[in-house]
Amino acid sequence: MNGRILIALALLALAGALVFAARPHDITADERVDQITAQLRCPVCQGLSVKDSTSETARQMRDLVAQRVREGRTDAEIDAEFRAAYGDWIFLAPPVASWSGLVWLVPIAVIAAGLVLVTGRLRGTGAPPAAEPTSPDVAALRERVAREEAAEG
Amino acid sequence: MILARVVRIAVVVGLLGLVVTLALAFRRDPHDIRTGTVNKPAPAFTLQRLDGSGQVSLADLSGKVVVVNFFASWCLPCTQENPALVRVYERYRSSDVVMLGVNYQESHENGLAYVKRMGIAWTTVADDDGRVALSYGVFGPPETFFIGSDGVIAGRHIGPIDEETLVTAIEKLRGQASSR
């Protein structure tokens, strides 16, 4: 029983830590600039973001975004300004709500299809696994030796 | 078994799609980037002249055909295209066609030295913080934009431009202006 209490406590601590990490918190203006520029493609680089690039163009774009953030523009307004000049090309991830947003569905579709295929071939959960010996230690040793033997073969 | 058939068909179709995509990709030039400001009203700007003798505003040039050329002294292709620009400038000197050089990402002194060295007689302005280049969707110099008398960007050329391309684009815009 002690083991179960330990597990419960650990899971509780884990959940607490994750909730703490996921809590909504205010972001600073600098963080907002970082977030926006991380999504923008540096026009003179090879697929780098404006945030990461050290090029002069990227620096000018960062300055522009910082100024717009100071002016109190929304993210959508800032995005629209860059889209007007460079088109959707300027965004490193295609907008979700567009025709090209289909690309977001791929991973979900693949995982869903894969899970359907796999679960279809699994043995039913109802069937109990082979009964195990009572002493966990002996069982562990036996299982291990058997495994090692088999693996060497 | 139906599932297995579906999977097989999906795999074959997917692979076909992959191959067709790759084959089509040969027709594409990865350096040709078309999206941007073409067919939209030219973004307004007011910039300092490179020689410091005041400002130039795009609004002041409305009703004229404007050729905006982004250049820099550190840009090798710019020096290659410069003779063509000079000849075209001379050709339209006394017409209603305006050429405007926008100096890109460098100091005024370097830009001005280049303008003198290359015999650039048309108006040149400095885009200090790069805002104008960004609003036009410039990737890097040289880039040339053609703005019609209606204030709309009619065309854009990335990379060094030649005389023929310049004249064709300008004449097309002049024709539109006179027919209106």
Place this chain on the structure above:
Amino acid sequence: MSAADLGAAALRAALFLSLWGTGAAIYAAWRRDVRALHSARIAAGISFGLVVIAALSMMFALATHDFTVLYVAENNARETPLFYSIISLWAALEGSILLWTAILAGATAFIAFRGTLTIPRLATTALAVMFAMLTFFLLLVTTPAADPFARLAVAPENGNGPNALLQNHPLMALHPPLLYLGYVLTSVPFAYAIASLILGEGGDRWLVATRRFALISWGLLGVGIVAGAWWSYAVLGWGGYWAWDPVENAAIMPWLTSTAYLHSVMVEEKRSLLRTWNLALVVATFALTILGTFLTRSGVVNSVHSFSLSAIGPILLGYLVAILVLSVGLLLWRSARLRDAGPIGAPLSREAIFLFQNVLFMAATLTVLLGTLYPLVAEAISGAQLSIGGPYFDRVEVPVALALLFLMGIGPQLPWHGASRATLERQFTAPIVAAAVGALAALVTGTTALPAVLTYALGAFVIATVLQEFARGVRARRTLHGEDGVAAFSNLFRRNGRRYGGYVVHLGIVLIALAVATSQARTVDAERTLAPGDSLQVDGYTVRLEALRPVSEPQRDSIVADLAVTGNGADTQLRPALVQYPNSTAAVGSPGIGAGLRDDVYTILAAYDQRTFSWATIRTRVIPGVSWLWLGGAVVGIGAIIAALPAPRRRVVRMPVAEVAVSAK
């Protein structure tokens, strides 16, 4: 006769021998003819020798600056140091293909001399497949498509020199050859798989015969990818190590499918399941290496690594299509013979976890593939130009990677067929506690982003399961064999290297995951323009600009910033520079990196006063934990070596009587 003439002649002779070998191997497999096999063996051995001679001739031509050779004129200059001259063998397309051909010839020779000894018919058929592929590559290097020894009528005074980025760091000597080795060795399992399909074998012999090759190529790919990440970190100057560049994607895709294969292959060995699937994974891995080569070499996608457009694009595409048609056709034709022996286990069995893991790896691979090609598809269909880069891949792949980390923790802890509640409790109590500790440790060290906290929790979970496995393994050996702790520990590796080497690999992957999470979550940036004597503060470090000076070397001119870095116990000199090579228009940034286990201080000279050297703009990034990434790569490599080493001959294990009684129940 110059070295280049020798190399060109050697390649032509090798092409002839390879054609001969293909025919001889096919005849030997068909008629079970020993003399034909013998002839094919000799052809394989000699053509390997000839291709090596050709590669060495190219190195010699580069080292001696023989500019009559087009490749040397384009990729070498008189000023290029000897070291970079020699490694310019893989600085451009033709040389890379030559190196590729040499490795392929080596693998062919290995199968000819060693593989055919144990399972002659299967190996001889595989040898024919290898010869056919070798012939293709020899055709490439002996025709204008990728002729490394093409000559110039008039030799230029001096050559163009290697690409600036490729002569800036010694890691260039390591990263491409490792990747190429990994790429090419995937062709061995592929050849055996195809041979097995051609012969209509329903069994797993091909798989057992190529297990070690699959593992070695996987390890080389993995270490090569990490070395590439390290190279881009040390050279490209933005402080990152992975940009989802098309070529990085091309390298990671076969690694992903290969990882999936190494796991699902165990299901086939243990349970005789997934036969078609494993064949498909081997084919996919190999096809993805060719696709990767196509993407990098054809110029259809923009990339740091793209070489100039050449005729090789359509040829490689044709090769890829031929491979796909052959292997998919064979798979469909033979699938009836590849029936699995019964159903798969319960959802909480090891084989089920392997399957879920395979699903995730497939999703990861297909996402990378589609993300890389989607801009091409979108443009072909709608004409719209769009980009798919880091933000897309991060958002999609990070959850998949976290789920895989989770499965990495539970998979090895579950028995085959299914687990009881008691087993679950026994296996997972300690790891769950470790996960909680890991999450709290992340918060305490200030790593508070949710993905990073999850990575810490899952990383601790996996580490705990691995330690638990080692502890129990040692205990089992001590009880059963009476070994002391040290002997028991080393015998785990010697007697069951595959299993325990695998755990070492898992530890390396956890290290890499922790490094990525930490560096992504806590990198601090600062950029300031400094006059000599000024300093900037960032994250407890003080970076002082001491001097800005030009440095002239024969092959390049640099502007170097001398920086003194102090604080957090550090006291080092860093020298970021802007390097101008004569053959490149823009100066190349060369970062100054102060590496440490806690964090790296990554400095970049972003701009400077060109006339009086009176100021410099210094960008400084403090990147925590990034060294663990290279360390993790090394651990993965060590684990792969342990797993690939052959086990000593096994003695019969005697079980104590009591245990035997229990097992007999």
